[in-house]
Amino acid sequence: MNRFVANFYIIICLLCLFSLSISKAQELRCNVIINDQQVATQERQIITQMRDAISQFMNTTEWTTDKYREFERIKCNIFITLGGDSDVTQGRYTATVQIQSSRPIYGTDLESPLLTFFDRSFAFEYQPSQPLIFAENANTTNLTAMLAYYAYVILAMDYDSFANLGGNVVLPRILNILNNSQQANYAGWSAGDTRNRYWLSENLNNPQFSPFREGMYQYHRLAMDNFTKDPEGSRKKIVEVLQKIKQVNQVRPNAILINAFFDAKSDELLNIFSEGDPSTIKQAVDLLVSIDPTNSSKYRSLIK
Template sequence: MKKILSIFLLLFLFNLNFSQELLATVQVNSQQIGGTNQSAYKALEKSLRDFINNTSWTGKKLQNFEKIKSNFAIVITEREGNRFRGNIVVQAVRPVFNTTYESPLINLQDTRFSFDYVENENLIFNERQFSGKNLIDVISFYIYIILGYDADSFQSMGGTQWFQKAQQIAQNGESQNTYEGWKLIKEPRGRSVLIKEIMSPNWSQVRATMYTYHRAGLDNLFNQDQAAAKKVIFDALMQLKMYENTFQQSYYFNLFLDNKSDEIFNIFNSGNNGGIALADLKNEMTILAPKYTEEKWSKWKQ
């Protein structure tokens, strides 16, 4: 019995520490600005891929299967010398226990993205100060956001140490006036706004929901009897009811529901909901994520 308990404990601890580095793909798309010389963009793509995947962000040495699968897609829309402007899409997924399914952790587009880059320059990250070029600052910020999201999904408030690093990068970014995306005012979907809300006690229930939804709910959803896991997910989502009057202003809250809307719909659209009050969840999702009502929530059948 002791041996069985020890094995269970090791597996549990493994899952709590799962995925604390990144296994990232990077794409740099320059089609909008044309030109035949693509060497700078290919060099940028390789440099970023090496920077993200070869930097030790957490101090842990992990096998590839333990790392967080992520993607950074950059679209360049303007170039003036070594100054580039465009947008970046940041995506990451989380494995679900005992399945091949990967749950979306984060999927966002940052349209306030500009940076300076010289072909083949070394990318070196210093979390204590702003780089002066914005490229590694934005990338590193989102890496720590991904690490925080992932850790929050395995342990309650487990991402705090990584979110604190993202917060420090954002504060460094706020101190300069050259690049957009770091200001707390007039940039409602900016980077500083996102990390401020993540770290705010006012939105701590969203972080608590991240943990319960994934660790107690999703990781048990593929058992033979799904009813218990669905009830956990249902209860976790219903806890968000407290934000009915404030969610419109929150980037973090709306990002969570945007990232999870398809998954939430599919979980409760497959039948066998174990007698949960689906009408209550439908009403709650209609209030909190009204833009998905027609294509998702209204299609749920009790």
């Protein structure tokens, strides 16, 4: 084999390896943090193993058939706070969790927050010897079910931000996990509370929230991704989104999906409307105060 042919085969092999690395890239780049300060135990290494297992589960599972390049992976965070009544020896844990995700803003080095969600019913069992495996159509452990549920919520929110109702492709999976998990009798999967996994799934799958979800595409793809080129036009588009959210809020007041939106977006909205046309700012503030009264004092500060 001459040198030219040998080099040719080397190049082909490298290209194949590169292509394979792209095709196998997972969807999420998830950072996992566990706060165990309330837990009385000498077995701190088990908590470390748990964190590593959750991180591996989130970052190596292929959640969809879509192909992601490394830089396209969705940035997200999972902050788990273990409760003081957790029993490390028995492998039983009570916890709360905060889920965060973001997406890049086109033409900038900035990220736009997509999801901030607080789950106060994150109870589970974990043993270091037990691998985290998820089967979509079977009853799995509550930990893997909850993690998979939030993986698909993150994907749904991200897809909605890039295509109109783009999250529809994964919403059935969220509902499927919910239905399978209700048989296990863990908190958070039933309608008993207004701020839990049941209602987040209900909002995402309910046609009443389609205008809200359509607004996520308008907010991110049509406004934020064009903000550097046309800031005033982008602000007006975001005002249109707030009008849609207000309409949904009138039908479903205090809905968890709307609350989660403002948990993620209130600071970003303050920055967006900190300058611009005074009439547009006034219009935005009036809408924000009416939909998100919790942050009304912050929004009113925008009126100079």
